Amino acid sequence: MVTNLAAPRHHEHDFPQHVGRAAEREADHLVETAKLEPLTDGGLRTAELLSRALSKDPHHHEAQILLERLYQMFVPRWHFPMLADEGRNHAYAAAIRAKVRPGDVVLDIGCGAGLTAMLAARAGAKHVYTCEQQPLIAQAAVRVIEANGLADRITVIPKMSHNLIVGPDLPEQADVVISEIVDTLLLGEGALATLEHAMRHLAKPHARAIPERGTLMAQLVESDKLLSLWRPRSAEGFDLSEFHHFATVARITPSDFATCGLTPLGPASELFRFDFMRPDTNPQCTTEDLACSVGGTIHAVFVSFQMDLAPGIRLTNNLRSGGHWGRTAFLLENPMPSTPGDLLRITARHDASQFSLSARKGPAGPDATYSDGKDRTVIWMERA
Known part of the structure; x- marks a missing residue:
């Protein structure tokens, strides 16, 4: 019941x-x-x-x-602002025009409303096979595709791509694999494992992919408003500081991002690169010294992505971007005053689906701690 x-x-x-x-x-x-x-x-x-x-x-x-x-x-609510994101839509349309050739068989992973599948058909694909694991969404996508007169060139398969088999589901391996299955840190929707399986089992040996690659970047930021939103010091005269340890990772909506006005304190540094055409699902770890180029107060480590869809076509959710993307900031336990030349050492890890980050005032050794002897480790991100 x-x-x-x-x-x-x-x-x-x-x-x-x-x-x-x-x-x-x-x-x-x-x-x-x-x-x-x-x-x-x-x-x-x-x-x-x-x-x-x-x-x-x-x-x-x-x-x-x-x-x-x-x-x-x-039906996750993020579908609607994503479909309304003209910058994202234009970028995918341009990348698909550049990479899909007449006569191609296309595999589109994560059909949603069917937009990228229809873009591939419009670009000249012989046939597009698009998979969607949620039955209500798959059913609606069929109606959208029929309404646009493309039912004869697009097949919606109500399955996860991991369950597709060449023969019963796809008559042949794909020439192009299209996907948009990333979250604000690229990893949370299982993109690497999904694309590793697709490129190995469902695509031809030299198949093209959209996107081609992605990069995670980190930089130090200052924002009193962000801290006030996620760690209010008091309410009606009561001290709330003992509640702050629950707020270590700020998941920032587009409206909050516009309101909080995050100020960069230094340049962005590369953490990880991901090749979506030849995905590697092995865990990785990196340690970077993030530099301050201006004075201020370090409130958080801001982590963003760059996603290259095709040569010269890039999407990002960095500090200068717009669109529907959320953002992620790892809040320091205690804000730190900074001067030009200061460094904050961070260690970032991922296991191909989740991401974690810890920060230490540095540079220092890999096992360094703060003066009070505590390691400031930020919790693991939840799987999307």
């Missing part, structure tokens, strides 16, 4: 009558059936029942609430 979708009940007299009694009772029955439906099919059957209920009674309160909850559960 599904109980997590249940909405509060209301009395009949709470709302005006909009439909006949028979249609109202039929809608009620469909809603009750939907509430008992397991969600093991990704919500397909539940969505169908709730949609049928709303076709009987368009004002059915509980059907509206449950359908919205279902969509919130299975």
Whole structure:
């Protein structure tokens, strides 16, 4: 039984009558059936029942609430600002025009609304096979593609790419692999493992890929507003500092990014490079001394990516960029005053899906600690 979708009940007299009694009772029955439906099919059957209920009674309160909850559960909200990001869309369109050739077989990983698959078809691909593991999204993508007259050249496969097999799913290996399965630190959606499998098993030996590579960068930043947002010192006269240890990694929304005004204190340094055409899923570790070129207060280590889609076509979520991307900043336990020439030694690690970072005032040895003997280690990032 599904109980997590249940909405509060209301009395009949709470709302005006909009439909006949028979249609109202039929809608009620469909809603009750939907509430008992397991969600093991990704919500397909539940969505169908709730949609049928709303076709009987368009004002059915509980059907509206449950359908919205279902969509919130299975269709991540970031899809919509991503699709509205014109810079991102233009960059992918240009990269696909540059790399897809007439007659190519294209594998598009992570179909979403079908945009990159349709761009590949428009660029001249013989056929595009696009996979989407979420059934509701895959079903909607089929309708989007049909509405744009491309159903004969694009096949939506409701599977994870790891489960695709050449023969039953793809008639042949792909000439081009397209994906946009990265998070704010490139790793969180499992891009490296997914692309390693795709390039090895689903693509031709010299297949092209979009994106081609990615780089993670780190730099020191100052922002009183960021610190006030994530570590407010007090509220209504009460000291809140004992709550601050929960806030070590700031996941910054685009609106917060615009408000907080992060100021760079020094140049960005490269941490890791990722080759998406020949992915390496081995864990890596690097230690870098981040330099201050201006005076100020070090509040955080800001980590951003650069993603090269094709030669000369790059996406980034650095301090100067816009778009829908979130940002990530690792907050120092105690802000540090800085002068030009100061260094902060950081150690960054990843295991191909997660990223961690620790910081020490440096330069110092690899096992150095602060004067109080404590190592300032930032927690592991959660898998997206």
